[in-house]
Amino acid sequence: MDADALWVNARLLTFDPAVSAPYGLRDGWALAVRGNTIAAVLPPDAPEVRAFTGRVTDCGGKWVTPGFSDCHTHLIWAGSRANDWQDRLTGVPYTEIAKRGGGILSSVRATRAATADELVALALPRLRALAAEGVTCVEIKSGYGLTTADELKMLRAAKRVAGEVGVELSATLLAAHAVPPEFAGRADDYVSLICSEMIPAAAQENLAEAVDVFCESIAFSPAQCDRIFASAKAHGLAVKGHVEQLTNQHGAELVARHGGWSVDHLEYLDAAGVEALANAGTVAVLLPGAFYFLREKQQPPVEALRNAGVPMAVATDLNPGTSPFASLRIAMNMACVLYGLLPEEALEGVTRNAAKALGRGDRFGTLEVGKRADFLVWDVLHPAEIVCHLGVTPLAERVVLGCSRGL
Template identity: 50%
Template structure:
């Protein structure tokens, strides 16, 4: 006897085929036992099975729980003043050069206690959970010293399970150059001290970096990637956001889980990502907040069969975004993704970007029974409504949250 049987629903399993990419099953049922999915099929096919609890959904749509695969959720203070500066015409680079941007968040994060960081991050996580998120990636990167980076990662680990959300911590090893350190000394510190300590304490699932003219060079990123892989940590990369530094191709050479932003990606980078299986994480809310005009080359990503994920990039400066469904709408409106691509981008491909496709992102036997129930008529409404309300039900390990 199963723990739970979900009936009278339409299911987008995301485990589809060329003819049915979203794996849609109408008039479906889902068997759940031990927190995992046992079977998903037509309702008639599961009619003979028994469960301790049967839940009828009155024809609602069911998707996997949403996955926000790129966030900077833990930080001190905020940067609301930069919003006004940006509206007055200051660029991202100009704000950074004036002492704002990432460095502003660094000083506020260093000054905050773990308890303060945890309390503020919990509020943001609760808001994202309401939009259907059941799994989230959380980066460090506002420490720029080993002590604070570890503090941020400990907070991220403490968030795990809050509001029913699985948290995947990432060491953002190269985010910005601290004002009080030489470039070489800083990169050496990250390689010789920060990464080994994070690996030894098991504080992160991967290592990320920011490859950009105002951040770090491909050579510096490559040195950090080599160190990360030496310690058994997969890599990710902020690439081609403001200019083309050939970061995507570099990420692909290291079999990175993802390359993120990608507004200035070129054909060679897209081809390399496709060949390596590196996921493209699109961050339309950051594009919107920066009033950018360079749209990521979606057609190139499609041409080279690069999986496209969609995330909020929740951060205090360039994407104070607390709704993944809003990011889905932005992805369809600003980047011209199809509704189907946006849905796959927050489920299947987001799971791939975190190295979690073996357990999340699809509704299939053996996967975690994390799912969202949406009272909508068409699945495409998930990328259609602006400010879509919460799903009617959000289940984690098969239980209502």
């Protein structure tokens, strides 16, 4: 067997769709790694396992999952939105806070004033916290700059942070997060700037691989988002969308028509939107942290998504104002408690389906031959403990690119 290292006596939660057992379980199997790639997934009595003379790690019956992907974060920001939260606790709605100049625009002011070095220093603890829970791939959005220079500053900071922590980065341009103050009353002009300047600049510097939008009554209309998507695709970038969070703007159908990677939030998604996602193969990303923090009542149509076979991912939506949680395990727990996901669905939502939401389903998210050798060894009695037991992280080993990393 052409391999450098072997992990044996493992309870592999492969999430391989070809394996019919729950979690794609291969109980007692071995995982062989060559370089940074999974070279083989072998039963314990395989001749290759008995004959292997390289480095062997005995997992002692521990559970092994693919590395986690957090497929929706706003990890780069400056300033604080704790005052917004305090106002919401007194009954001021999210939309009213935004109209007062709080919300996203509060973060925009602080982020514009920060240097790239300051943004990196602020973001490092957030990403390290995610990595400590098993995140080996993270999506990081811009969206608190809203000028070409500041959006690119955020994307450059994202690349630096991911490189320092040692995780795979999926960078997203979210210039269509809010209309900046200097374009008040001129949203169409700002959209033109995004299409003619920001998207080409991000693509030319290879700073983003996707473009996101906030398609909502308080943000950008479907027609404006359609223009942005057309520009993104013309420059070779994928598309995704914050949709149906506060109202139903039929943004999910728009993203699906453009062959988007994911649609995120989805509290007000209707049957037509579910059907469009199922037909397009677009991933539904659930963000229960924002649902919880905003004390929303309208739940995403999880049962309809499940019945339609729409892949569901789970992410933190880590951001300063509406989901300030640097914990993917908390997000999984919330997805189960608040939305009714089962632990297997939550774990699938941060592995196979999250990788698909980031356009990486061919390289990440399952324990299969040819996939990147990112995996996690868990010291638990049952996989559901990864989701339900919070406060301590029972992570025994974190392997990234075939190498064991510190916890």
